[in-house]
Amino acid sequence: MKIQILHKYLIKELFRTFLPSLLCFEFVLLLGFSIQLLHKGLDVPSLFSVLPYMALYTIPHALPTSLLTATVMSYGRLSADNEITAIKVAGIHLHNLVTPVIIVGVFFSILTLYLNAEVLPKSYFKVRQLQEKAVKRVLATHFITAKKKIDFPPYQIFIGAVESSNFKDIAVFEFAGEIIVSVLLAEEGEIEIDDDVSQVFLTLRRGEFLKPDSGNSVDSPTTGSFEEAVFKIPLSREVRHSALKYTTLTDLLGQRKEINNELSRFGRLPKDPEKTIERAKSGISSIDDKKNVVEAKLQKAEKEIKRSEGKISKQEGTIKRGKFNLNVYENYINVAKGNIENLTREEESVDNIISNWTPFGDTLERKHEREKEFEKNISLIKKIIEKDKRRIKSTKRKILISQRLIDEANGKIEKLTLEVGELNRSMKDLQKEHAIFTEQIAISGKQKMKRELSINIHKRLSPSLASLTFILIGIPLGIMTRSSNMLVSVGISFILILFIYYPLVATGLVVAESMGFPIIPSVWGANVVNLIISALLFRKIMKL
Secondary structure (H helix, E strand, C coil), X not given: CHHHHHHHXXXXXXXXXXXXXXXXXXXXXXXXXXXXXXXXXXXXXXXXXXXXXXXXXXXXXXXXXXXXXXXXXXXXXXXXXCHHHHHHHCCXXXXXXXXXXXXXXXXXXXXXXXXXXXXXXXXXXXXXXXXXXHHHXXXXXXXXXXXXXXXECCEEEEEEEEECCEEEEEEEEEEECCEEEEEEEEEEEEEEECCCCCEEEEEEEEEEEECXXXXXXXXXXXXXEEEEEEEEEECCCCCCCHHHHHCCHHHHXXXXXXXXXXXXXXXXXXXXXXXXXXXXXXXXXXHHXXXXXXXXXXXXXXXXXXXXXXXXXXXXXXXXXXHHHHHHXXXXXXXXHHHHHHHHHHHHHHHHHHHHHCCCCCCHHHHHHHHHXXXXXXXXXXXXXXXXHHHHXXXXXXXXXXXXXXXXXXXXXXXXXXXXXXXXXXHHHHHHXXXXXXXXXXXHHHHHHHHHHHHHHHHHHHHHHHHHHHHHHHHHHHHHHCCCCHHHHHHHHHHHHXXXXXXXXXXXXXXXXXXXXXXXXXXXXXXXXXXXXXXXXXXXXXXX
């Protein structure tokens, strides 16, 4: 019964200082964020519309600080008023002094985990939806139909039309996180990227500045106009998967499980995905160069084959025509020989008729003329025969030449076919190597995504333990300081959080994300340091 009364007393004492501390730190954090947003150009009505979401964002940061401050103050007052000494004298063990507060720390750790895991991602997404509605409202109000959207974080550029390199109906939205802080509208403009790809030059003409409006008003008030202005937008060197911010812890775990299942199908995984991707990309680049060379050779060989096939077709046509001509010429010769025989028979027949039917026979002169005419006809026919023989000889020579050219072309085609076969085999080998490198990139990409998911998962889990670890630090610190002064408690809290905890958290995230350090020690290192500090402090007060 006494223990229960003590526990209730300790919890009441803790909450008596915890709630004001939480409100105080929430106010300070909200004030800081509000000043930043107002400085960037956000108007007061829009600021009030996003304050509830900002309050949610700051709770996981305010809770550990408030619990540490409240714990140091509560146990400091108990120690200063010698209540802890009285409790010890009453025979109550020290663990009864810390158990109820540790349970409170566990509760707030679970609450922080729930906020980080489920509530804040949905809240981020809700704010994003509100801003998208605000963007659409501004575009619709000014009759801009966005055909293109360009992201240059933290800017979004909407373009209504494109004419050559000139853009028409341009709307530029500047974001601070998920909140629109400024809007620019222009009738036309140009976008240029400098040579080292470090910044974008946005030239706008005939434009106006608008106050961002996250409320329900139809129009946004104009705050200024310009005839022509040039804006410089620095380009981010690294684009992160911002969509993970809108994903709940359950979904992150599900995505990581899916990737694990996909990776389990592969055998040995690369130890260093980054270097593997670099090597694979270099290999793919080399393979692409080789493929280009092979493709050029293939195209050349295929052209040569087609050219040779064309030659073969042409020479086959020549041979076909030559054979046809040979038949014609041989027929001409046969006809000519037949004509000679006919003329000879006719001449002999004429001689017989003249000898038999003419009493005095043929005169010598007429006979000579007839023989002369006969020889002339025979000579003419023989010339025709000789001419056709020469044609036959020439045609046969052409046929032989064409056949030789066909044989040469066939030999060339055979050689080129073998070369094409070798080139195709080389191409297949290169494609296999390309597929291997592509698979390595895909596997390494999944490994990187798995690591990024794991980092995000641990980023959600790690802050939840901060509430408990700071309570464990605050209990012995309060007993040792023996002070209930608010300034002392706040000072201790700021020293521990601003100079130890958050620097360790930031360093851990940097080395995990950028330098490839192991995730668990990097992300959880700050909490481990807190636990070590609390263990050392508890060991010290146990000796008191």
